[in-house]
Structure formats: C-alpha cells, structure tokens
Amino acid sequence: MKEIEFIDRKTGRRVREKPPGEGFLRVLYHHPFGKLPLELLVKRKALTSFYGSMMDKSSSKKRIKPFVEQYGVNMDEAQKDIDDFTSFNDFFYRKLKPEFRPINSGFVSPADGKLLAFDKAEDVKTFFVKGEQFSISGFLNSESKAKKYKEGSMLIVRLAPNDYHRFHFPYSGVASAPQKISGHLYSVSPYAVLENFAKVFCRNKREWVSLQTQDKGEVLVCPVGATMVGSIIETYTFNEQVEKGGEMGYFAFGGSSIVVLLEKGSLKIDSDILENTRNGFETAVLFGEKIGE
Numbered sequence: 415m416k417e418i419e420f421i422d423r424k425t426g427r428r429v430r431e432k433p434p435g436e437g438f439l440r441v442l443y444h445h446p447f448g449k450l451p452l453e454l455l456v457k458r459k460a461l462t463s464f465y466g467s468m469m470d471k472s473s474s475k476k477r478i479k480p481f482v483e484q485y486g487v488n489m490d491e492a493q494k495d496i497d498d499f500t501s502f503n504d505f506f507y508r509k510l511k512p513e514f515r516p517i518n519s520g521f522v523s524p525a526d527g528k529l530l531a532f533d534k535a536e537d538v539k540t541f542f543v544k545g546e547q548f549s550i551s552g553f554l555n556s557e558s559k560a561k562k563y564k565e566g567s568m569l570i571v572r573l574a575p576n577d578y579h580r581f582h583f584p585y586s587g588v589a590s591a592p593q594k595i596s597g598h599l600y601s602v603s604p605y606a607v608l609e610n611f612a613k614v615f616c617r618n619k620r621e622w623v624s625l626q627t628q629d630k631g632e633v634l635v636c637p638v639g640a641t642m643v644g645s646i647i648e649t650y651t652f653n654e655q656v657e658k659g660g661e662m663g664y665f666a667f668g669g670s671s672i673v674v675l676l677e678k679g680s681l682k683i684d685s686d687i688l689e690n691t692r693n694g695f696e697t698a699v700l701f702g703e704k705i706g707e
Contacts, residue, residue, distance in 0.1 A: 521681055530570045550564055563634065586657050589650055630681065
C-alpha cells in the first residue's frame with residue numbers, strides 16, 4: 415500500500431501524511447488477517463461507544479500533550495489553554511480563535527482537512543475504481559433527492575484525527591433539520607477509502623442537511639461518521655437562516671468527513687483543486703478558505 419500524500423495548497427508541494435494509527439489501519443484494510451477484526455469489531459458501534467466514553471473521562475487529559483507534540487497541533491489557535499481542557503474529547507472538538515480562520519469570499523471549505531473535488535458527482539466512480547460501485551442515491555438513501563445532484567459538483571473533505579473537528583456552513587442560506595442515516599463506522603482514512611469508497615460512504619453513519627441559498631439553489635452538507643466517531647453533534651438552529659462560516663456542529667473523537675453536493679452549474683471549483691484531484695491527490699484546506707466561485 416502506497417504512502418498517503420496530499421498537496422500543500424500554499425506551496426504546491428506534495429506532503430507525506432502520517433495519520434494516528436497508521437500501522438493499525440494498514441493491517442485492517444490491506445492484510446488478510448485484518449479483515450476479520452474489521453468486520454466483527456472495528457466497524458461496530460460498541461467499540462466506538464466504549465472508546466468515546468473513555469475519551470470523556472477526566473483521566474483522558476493525560477493523552478492531550480503527547481498527542482499535540484506528536485502531531486504538531488497548533489495550540490495557539492485554540493480558545494483554551496492546553497491545561498484547561500476537561501478531557502481528551504473536550505480538546506478534540508476544541509473551538510478556535512476566529513482570527514485564525516477568516517471567512518473568505520466565494521464558496522468556502524466547511525472544515526479543516528484534505529479535499530477532493532469533482533465537477534460531476536458521477537466522476538467519483540472513475541476516481542475510486544475498486545470495490546462496490548458508488549451511487550449518490552445510495553449515499554443519500556434517496557432516489558428522488560439523488561436525481562438533483564448526479565450532474566452537480568461533489569466535494570469531499572476528509573478530517574484526520576489531528577485536525578480541528580468542528581464543521582461549518584460553506585455558504586449562507588436556510589438550513590433544514592438533519593436527515594440521519596444509520597450505519598457502520600468504517601475508517602475514512604485513504605487506506606480504507608481507496609480499497610472501497612462506496613462501502614465506506616454508503617454504509618457509514620451519516621446525515622445530510624439541506625441548505626436553501628439565494629443564488630446557488632439547494633446545497634447538501636453531509637457529515638459522515640467513521641471509526642471512533644460515535645457522535646455527530648449539531649450546534650445550529652434548524653430551519654433558520656445561517657451565515658457562511660457559521661458553526662454547524664462537531665465530531666467526537668476520530669477521523670471523519672464532510673461531503674458537499676451542489677446542483678449542476680452552481681459552483682465553479684478552483685482550478686488548482688480540480689487539477690490536484692485529477693492527478694490523484696487531495697488538497698489541504700482550512701475552514702473558511704475559498705474553494706470555488
């Protein structure tokens with residue numbers, strides 16, 4: 415299995431990613447002996463719920479400093495000092511100082527993470543060619559809703575465990591209550607996704623929120639849970655106007671993803687992001703950073 419690399423947008427250079435639990439993920443998803451524990455234990459909610467409860471305990475605070483040091487988390491951005499967190503989860507879904515995430519013009523990233531972007535959502539099939547065939551209807555669990563987005567744009571922002579784990583609205587509009595879809599909790603690491611994108615994204619716990627905008631039609635913002643992400647917590651008020659950059663919610667411990675679907679012709683994705691995707695690389699982005707017009 416090849417190493418995970420992404421593009422640093424500022425420099426244009428390829429960067430090697432070293433995600434937490436990398437060796438464990440390699441075994442689970444690309445070694446014959448990993449398949450059994452993956453299917454019997456790791457994708458199940460019981461393990462995630464147990465681990466999540468451990469990360470809520472005050473004793474888990476001892477994990478924060480080693481994690482920050484090992485993965486280079488910039489604590490200058492956080493609203494709290496490192497010693498003020500009450501648990502590892504309190505640190506994990508920490509809030510940031512607003513000045514570190516300015517909201518740019520245009521359509522912005524809903525989260526910190528690594529971004530893949532497709533002018534047509536259907537193009538995902540040719541990017542992830544292994545395993546089951548991906549379908550928008552399977553992902554949304556709705557044939558009628560999927561018809562609207564098959565020809566539209568699709569954005570996938572992957573959050574690694576060491577990323578900021580609150581997510582935000584990429585545009586202003588009226589946000590519906592979330593439509594929740596129950597499912598498993600496979601990892602969203604590239605080690606898992608490259609093996610079978612459809613299996614991960616069409617079977618994992620997820621939800622979608624309809625954002626009715628003035629000039630881009632309906633935008634769907636879809637948080638996706640993953641291994642060790644037992645909770646997707648919404649923090650906005652349903653069925654009311656929200657502003658671009660306003661907080662939508664947060665994930666508890668683990669990696670996760672945000673998928674955004676737009677109607678045909680409503681978004682011109684920035685060319686560098688599309689080019690990186692065509693070349694097989696994710697682009698590192700920050701919440702509030704412009705990704706399209």
